[in-house]
Amino acid sequence: MAESNKPTIAPGDEDAALNARASRHEEQKGDLTKVTKLSWDEGDV
Numbered sequence: 811m812a813e814s815n816k817p818t819i820a821p822g823d824e825d826a827a828l829n830a831r832a833s834r835h836e837e838q839k840g841d842l843t844k845v846t847k848l849s850w851d852e853g854d855v
Contacts, residue, residue, distance in 0.1 A: 832842040 828845050828847065836842055
C-alpha cells in the first residue's frame with residue numbers, strides 16, 4: 811500500500827467535519843474519503 815493511501819486515524823471530530831458530505835463536484839472528481847466512525851460506550855462493558 812502506498813504511503814499516501816495508508817489508512818489513518820483522525821484525532822477527533824470537534825468541528826463535525828467528518829460528518830460533512832462531499833460536494834457534487836468533489837464526488838464527480840472522486841475527491842472524497844470514506845469515513846468509518848467508531849465510538850465506545852462504557853455503559854456496555
